[in-house]
Amino acid sequence: MKAIEEVMTTKEAAQIWGKVQAVIQQNCLGQKGKPPRFTEDECRKSGGTWLVTRTGMVRLYGEPEIEE
Template identity: 60%
Template sequence: MTLKDVMTIKEAADLWGRPVATIKAACMGQKGYPPRFREDECRQSGSIWLITRAGMERLYGKQPEKK
């Protein structure tokens, strides 16, 4: 894994066209449900959430191509 394979939730949301809140909820879990990302795919560093490209692709598929 390289540094290019790790991004902030905001970057991931922009690249995949998903709301930031949706991705953050998938990292944290919500309403009694466990997180959808595995521990090695998403974590919080201070106030910033980091996520791997592999985790995004596992849950949301390949990154959509820019139009």
């Protein structure tokens, strides 16, 4: 896999994994006093856009059902 394909926006990840974008972002930030589910190597904000790695998504949600 090319390095550029390892990183995607939370919007792209939500579409590929069939998840809600806001939930993926909450997993980056943590919520209700709980720590983030993604590690700092799997998710970060760049400008106003949240980015997540494919590795992080697979770790939390498994392989996507939708073909990329």
